[in-house]
Amino acid sequence: MLFFPVQVFLISPLKQNATKSLVHNFSTSEALSACFKIALIQVKVGMDKAKNVANAVKEIHKAKEKGAQLVALPEFFNSPYGTQYFKEYAEEIPCGPTSAALKCAALEAGVCVVGGTIPECRRKKFYNTCTVWDEKGNLVTVHRKLHLFDIDIPGGIRFKESEVLTAGDEITTFCFKGIKIGLGICYDVRFFEMAQLMAKEGCSMLLYPGAFNLTTGPMHWELLARARANDLQLWVAFVSPARDNSAKYVVWGHSLIVNPWGKVMKMLDEYPGTIIMDIDTKVVEDVRRQIPVRCQRRTDIYDTVGYVKKN
Numbered sequence: 001m002l003f004f005p006v007q008v009f010l011i012s013p014l015k016q017n018a019t020k021s022l023v024h025n026f027s028t029s030e031a032l033s034a035c036f037k038i039a040l041i042q043v044k045v046g047m048d049k050a051k052n053v054a055n056a057v058k059e060i061h062k063a064k065e066k067g068a069q070l071v072a073l074p075e076f077f078n079s080p081y082g083t084q085y086f087k088e089y090a091e092e093i094p095c096g097p098t099s100a101a102l103k104c105a106a107l108e109a110g111v112c113v114v115g116g117t118i119p120e121c122r123r124k125k126f127y128n129t130c131t132v133w134d135e136k137g138n139l140v141t142v143h144r145k146l147h148l149f150d151i152d153i154p155g156g157i158r159f160k161e162s163e164v165l166t167a168g169d170e171i172t173t174f175c176f177k178g179i180k181i182g183l184g185i186c187y188d189v190r191f192f193e194m195a196q197l198m199a200k201e202g203c204s205m206l207l208y209p210g211a212f213n214l215t216t217g218p219m220h221w222e223l224l225a226r227a228r229a230n231d232l233q234l235w236v237a238f239v240s241p242a243r244d245n246s247a248k249y250v251v252w253g254h255s256l257i258v259n260p261w262g263k264v265m266k267m268l269d270e271y272p273g274t275i276i277m278d279i280d281t282k283v284v285e286d287v288r289r290q291i292p293v294r295c296q297r298r299t300d301i302y303d304t305v306g307y308v309k310k311n
């Protein structure tokens with residue numbers, strides 16, 4: 001087994017269950033050889049919050065029946081996507097009804113639930129927040145979207161999440177069956193350094209609830225998933241809502257899983273559906289051994305890693 005010691009200098013505190021130490025040594029061996037079955041649930045999201053949540057819960061149970069051990073939902077699975085909706089649909093975490101439903105679903109189905117995202121209200125601010133629940137219904141972690149989706153493409157799309165939402169300020173990883181998984185939310189995927197940092201934290205998979213649109217989706221959705229997977233040599237999963245052409249923001253759909261070679265293993269179309277897939281982290285080890293870019297970096301010439309944020 002190869003052992004490549006890497007030293008990462010983390011300046012800001014990371015989350016409770018992410019690596020907290022200021023200097024963290026790890027090797028590729030941390031991320032090796034475990035398997036689990038993942039489900040990515042591409043549900044349609046409408047105006048009725050209770051119905052959206054009930055639908056997601058039903059799909060979690062169906063995924064469990066198909067053998068899933070970790071079930072992931074899309075970005076804003078309980079609320080339509082739009083700055084005009086976020087405050088109305090927002091809830092506190094973990095005491096709101098959507099958290100209660102996810103906790104109960106995780107416990108009853110006996111699966112880990114990555115609860116897509118919901119609009120969260122917290123201390124008079126609003127966030128785009130992902131919760132993770134273990135199979136006993138415990139809240140494992142939360143990730144608040146770090147990079148708000150503010151773009152303006154004339155003739156394409158203009159969106160400004162920052163009109164309503166506040167950005168999170170922590171990198172989030174969690175462990176599932178001995179595998180470290182990094183969380184990002186949609187637009188977060190465009191920021192390579194964030195993904196690189198999670199890879200350096202020892203992640204074998206990056207999971208992004210997301211909701212691209214009909215302008216950027218066809219151009220960048222698959223490209224970004226494959227780019228992150230190939231550059232960082234890990235599994236990447238994106239999970240989107242299904243398309244609703246009557247919505248104000250029409251999503252691209254196409255939830256997908258890319259393997260550490262950068263190959264799309266499964267991808268949905270725009271309709272509701274579920275991807276079920278075995279994730280084997282041995283593939284991570286194989287790619288990293290056969291194409292050992294991780295230990296070939298010329299950090300004497302460039303050093304783009306080893307930072308989080310300056311306080």
Ligand SMILES: NC(=O)CCC(=O)C(=O)O
Pocket residue numbers: 075148149185186187188190210211212213216217220
């Ligand atoms: N919900 C989002 O962050 C959308 C991101 C997106 O569409 C993009 O192009 O990036």
